[in-house]
Amino acid sequence: MVTENQSLPVQDRLVLVPTALRALVRRSEIWLVLLACIIGALSGVLVAAMTAVAQFLHQVLFGISATEHLSGVDSLPNKWFVVVPAVGGLLLMAVTWAYRRYRSNTPVDPIEANALHGGKMSLIDSFYIALQTMISNGFGASVGMEAGYTQVGSGTGSAIGEAFRLRRSDLRLLVGCGAAGAIGAAFAAPLAGAFYAFELILGTYTIAALAPIGLAAITGVVVNSLLVEPAHTISVTSPIGLGQSAVTTLLLLGLITAGVGIAIMRGVTAVEDLFKLSKIPVWLRPAVGGLAIGMLALITPRILSSGHGALSLVLDDSMPTLRALLILLVLKAAASAISLGSGFRGGLFFASLFLGAIVGKAYVAIVALIDPALAPDPQIAAIVGMTGLAVAIIGAPLTMAFLALETTNDLPLTIAVLCTAVVTSVAVRKTFGYSFATWRFHLRGEAIRSAHDVGWMFDLTVRRLMRHDVRTIHDAISIRQFRQEFSLGSTQRVIVVDDQERYVGIVLVADVHSPTLQDDKKTIQELLRYKDLALLPWMNIKEAAQKFDESESEALAVIDGNATRKVVGLLTEAHTLRRYTEELEKARKDLAGDR
Structure with a gap:
């Protein structure tokens, strides 16, 4: 005799949920909110675990201490460390080969899942993506962990939602809860996490979604803070003035970050095309890309990994020279493009923040050469630049504005950031039309511009x-x-x-x-x-x-x-x-x- 649970698909049988409990969640919004909190808490745990694994790999493979960030070191302890990213590329392909022997389906990310599949994601595929991201970042590839965070958080939300047999709309909502908890935990910024879910994962904001999404982001932050040290907080020492000249100068910076963001997105595609034209076997491309990254790290290790340590140095009060900033900008952008174009797994979320800070400070140096009186404060320009470039690449202006507010605790600065984010968003939408995620969908032939449910x-x-x-x-x-x-x-x-x-x-x-x-x-x-x-x-x-x-x-x-x-x-x-x-x-x- 086949029982009710035995008749379910394999993924639904990962969590056996009694019928009475399923009925409560389907009927009551309170129970759905409680489920969202559980998903947010799990996302916070998973973010902490992934961060710890990546940091452990950095310590073992590059010989740094537990208190250091890989991109924050002045130089590599040994020149032989340049081959570590190449080894990571080979390991990544070995994991990919082993995985594809047993699964032939292509993993979907949260945006694609909510747009085309009604929120259905594979939990196994999501953990596979998380493993790829940890290997890529842990071995020094110039990619961020945020894509892995949101993938595993959203995948967890989808798996729990399917176990409860939730409606299509509720399942999509829980996918957003997982992403909100993950991004909130990664930056200790619940508002940024919530609006990341609204803008990118759900594609819209509704009153009905506020409670589950908001509480998922909060529980993700709280649980993560109990497990790891709180995320870096940016201290703004210079008060910002919103005079006409300051606003005009910062809005011009927004237009510049829009152009840089488009160039970076096209650069990743160009690197992919070059690898295809080179006839290098697919399994060897990450190793070749990793070797190139290692060679760039000989010039400066600031280009390695996500860039948390390097961002702290750029935001420091000490002002690097224009030449040093431009070199670092080119090298980090090239390293990110090579990493993603050669096949490493990760995203450009944190890389866009880091690159934007460099653009902001370089912009101040250039304006100071023209007219020192017009040059904005370097630290403020760095924050505005990092937000503008993140908006250009990620495509979430309110998310980035709230991220600036929560990391700086400076409301006037947030107003300037929001204005710049709007300018950047409009410029990218009118001249390019895509964020990095939707640009990748476009290249694959998918007609997806957002996570709006068109499935x-x-x-x-x-x-x-x-x-x-x-x-x-x-x-x-x-x-x-x-x-x-x-x-x-x-x-x-x-x-x-x-x-x-x-x-x-x-x-x-x-x-x-x-x-x-x-x-x-x-x-x-x-x-x-x-x-x-x-x-x-x-x-x-x-x-x-x-x-x-x-x-x-x-x-x-x-x-x-x-x-x-x-x-x-x-x-x-x-x-x-x-x-x-x-x-x-x-x-x-x-x-x-x-x-």
């Missing part, structure tokens, strides 16, 4: 919408025979096929019965419409609607393929639009929190 469009296919009981006639039939078989008013249209049962067009009954049509001995071939327009079963509802717009037809035939052209059904525009409207209304209710 139902892909699930709602022509095959599910069409009528199957469709009568056809042959194109050799005469107009007289047609009139005898189909009287005026019996039906609106008839699908026509040739002698090999292939689709050739549609005949409108009203056309055949037109009084102006005198010669009824002719065949109906002269009255055929939409000869080259037909739907395919696997088209989604959006593609079907576009076909109706192109043809200006009220109904189209559905054929099994362009080669065989066998008629398998009929779909009307009215039914398509009605189902589309129903799904939009359902999505609207989900956003409004109607349970």
Whole structure:
């Protein structure tokens, strides 16, 4: 006898949840909020564990102390350490090979999961991504850990949500809770974590989502703070003045960070293309990229890993020279592009903060050469620059503004940061149109611009919408025979096929019965419409609607393929639009929190 839990898919059986408890969570918002807190707490634990593993690898592989950051050391203790990233690349490919022997599916990230899959993520795949991220960062690749944090946090939320068999909207919400807890824990910034979930993982802000997302971010921060030292807090020693010249100067910095962000995103793609053109085997590319990173580390180890230690040095009161800043900017950007382009796993979240701080201080040095009176405070410009570049690459202006507020505790500075973030966001959207995540989706051919739930469009296919009981006639039939078989008013249209049962067009009954049509001995071939327009079963509802717009037809035939052209059904525009409207209304209710 098969029990209820035994009949569930494997991932649902990871956590066995009694029926009564599932019902409580599905019916009550309070229980859903409690579940969100649990997910936030688990995210905080996972972030602490991943951070500890990466730091341990830095200590063992590069010989640094437990109190040091890898990117904060002045030089590598031994020149042989330059091969460590290459070894990490080989280990990464070995792990990838072993994993793919048992799993053939491609892991999805939280944005893709919420946009296309209704929040469904594989917990096993998420831990695999986390392992790849720890290896990449731990062996010195110039990537951040934040992508791994959000992946494993969101994957945990999705797995728990599926175990409770939650609705599609609630499952997507728990994915956001996992990400909020992870980012909040990583930066000790619950507001930034919450709005990261709203802007990037859910794609929208709603009152109904505030309690679970906000509390998940808070519990993530609290639990993480009990396990590790609190994140670095930036102390702003110079008061900011919001005069016209200061605001104008900082807004110009926002435009510059937009351009730098676009250049970095295109740079990663360019490096990937170069590796493809080089004919280097895929399994060897991370090792080659790692060797290049190691060689750059001989110039300065500031380019290694996420950049936490290097960021602290850049934000220090001591002002580096313009030449040193520009060299570090180029080397760190190149190292990040090489790391991701060669196949290391990670993200650009913290790298964008670090690079933005460099851009801010370099900007001050350049302005000071032109007119010292116009140069803003270097520390303030660094914070504005790091926020602007992060907005350009990550695409979350409110998240970055709240991150500045929570790390500096300076409200006037946050106002300046928010203004700059808006300028940067608009500039990138108008000139480039993508954040780093959505740019990667675009390169893969996915039409995803945000985490808005569009998966139902892909699930709602022509095959599910069409009528199957469709009568056809042959194109050799005469107009007289047609009139005898189909009287005026019996039906609106008839699908026509040739002698090999292939689709050739549609005949409108009203056309055949037109009084102006005198010669009824002719065949109906002269009255055929939409000869080259037909739907395919696997088209989604959006593609079907576009076909109706192109043809200006009220109904189209559905054929099994362009080669065989066998008629398998009929779909009307009215039914398509009605189902589309129903799904939009359902999505609207989900956003409004109607349970």
